[in-house]
Amino acid sequence: MTHALDDLGWGPFFADQVTDDDAGLVPMRIAAVHRSRLMAETGAGQVRLDLPIHASTADYAVGDWVLAKGDTRVVARLLDRRALLRRRTEGADTRQLIAANVDTLFVVTSCNDDFNPARLERYLALANEAGTDPVIVLTKIDKVDDPSDWIDRARALQRGLQVVALNAKSPDAADVLAPWCGAGRTVALVGSSGVGKSTLLNTLSGRDAQATGDIRESDAKGRHTTTSRSLHPVAGGGWVIDTPGMRTLHVADVAVGIEMLFAEITELAPQCRFRDCTHAHEPGCAVQAAVRAGTLDAGRLDRWRKLHDENRDNTPVQTGPRGNRTTLPRGSKRR
Known part of the structure; x- marks a missing residue:
């Protein structure tokens, strides 16, 4: 099937x-990232792209736009991203790229023990920071008598958060998600293994784009059926990026995303007596007062503090005179 570039996003x-200097280069969109090569959508199908010497596939994300040489299919330039989802990996100084130029992030969880507010809030913080609209997608509604409680719990995760509930195996699932899909639109699926991401991908694409697996009902854990990130066309228009299940999701440099996620705490903070209030034990803390008054959930504050502290510890700091600043990890001393 042939797609116009506009349809690709x-x-x-x-x-x-x-620019004029790019004459002869062809725009292509990264569809898959492998260890030593890239696959790209051209509008007329997928092609293999090679990298210039000393370049690394780790610098590219599914959803990226590049300019490539039409004859050799070597990447000449990576275009600036409109949005970038990335996470910090344990023990690494760099952050792993999840997906680029995504309009909507479908955070998929299910109506069972997989529903974990702390983990879901991490996904939301990443989406907020990237400027990507998050939507919580609750699956397996056919396994519960009434999904309304799960929907209410999901909506409580962030002010104004959009939440949908569906059966990923039902053809109606594509209709439920249609408002966020369409020509030129890109959505991405994230979530744990076994929540139905691969099934949802197959439903959206109208074909068996990805193998599916069952979960263990004893602990709601699933097997990894998606092993790499990839870009697929949505049957009704648009594109969907599938991602492997993530067992850990560490954050770094998402301060704005956390402020948006915990808007109720962000708005109370200026009312605290001390500007650097940690909302833990200081007198005159407006946040703690809200907890005592029952207008702020104590568990929500605990999760804010853990996420805030992790982000602070993982985010590099700038030091040195203006114009000659050096980036150091938190806790490092300049020599």
């Missing part, structure tokens, strides 16, 4: 980056 943001 190309638009003025990317077109404005192309």
Whole structure:
């Protein structure tokens, strides 16, 4: 099937980056990232792209737009991203790229023990920071008598958060998610293994794009059926990026995303007596007062503190005179 560049998600943001010096280069969108090569959508199908010497596939994300040489299919330039989802990996200084230029992030969880507010809030913080609209997708509603309690719990995770509930195996699932899909739109699926991401991908794409697996009903844990990130066309228009289940999700440099996620705490903080209040034990803390008054959930505050502290410890700091700053990890001393 042939797709126009606009259908692939190309638009003025990317077109404005192309200059006269790029004559002869072809815009392509990264569809899969492998150890030593890239696959890209051209509008007329997928092609293999090679990298220039000393370049690494780790610098590219599914959903990226690149300019490539039409004859050799070697990447010449990576275009600036409109949005980038990334996470910190344990023991690494760099962050792993999850997906680029995503309009909507479908955070998939299910109506069972997989529903974990602390983990879901991490996904929301990443989406907020990237400027990508998050939507909680509750699956396996056919396994519960009434999903309304699960929907209410999901909506409580962030002010104004959109939540949908569906059976991923039902053809109606594509209709439920249709408002976020369409020509030129890109959505991404994230969540734990076994929540139905691969089934949902197959439903959206109208074909068996990904193998599916069952979960263990004893602990709601699933097997990894998606092993790499990939870009697939949505049957009704648009594109979907599938991602492997993530066992850990560490955050770094998402301060704005956390402020948006915990808006009720962010708005109370200026009312505290001390500007650097940690909302733990200081007198005159407006946040603790809200907890005592029952207008702020204590568990919500605990999760804010853990996420806030982790982000602070993982985010590099800038030191040195203006114009000659050095980036250091938290806790490092300049020599």
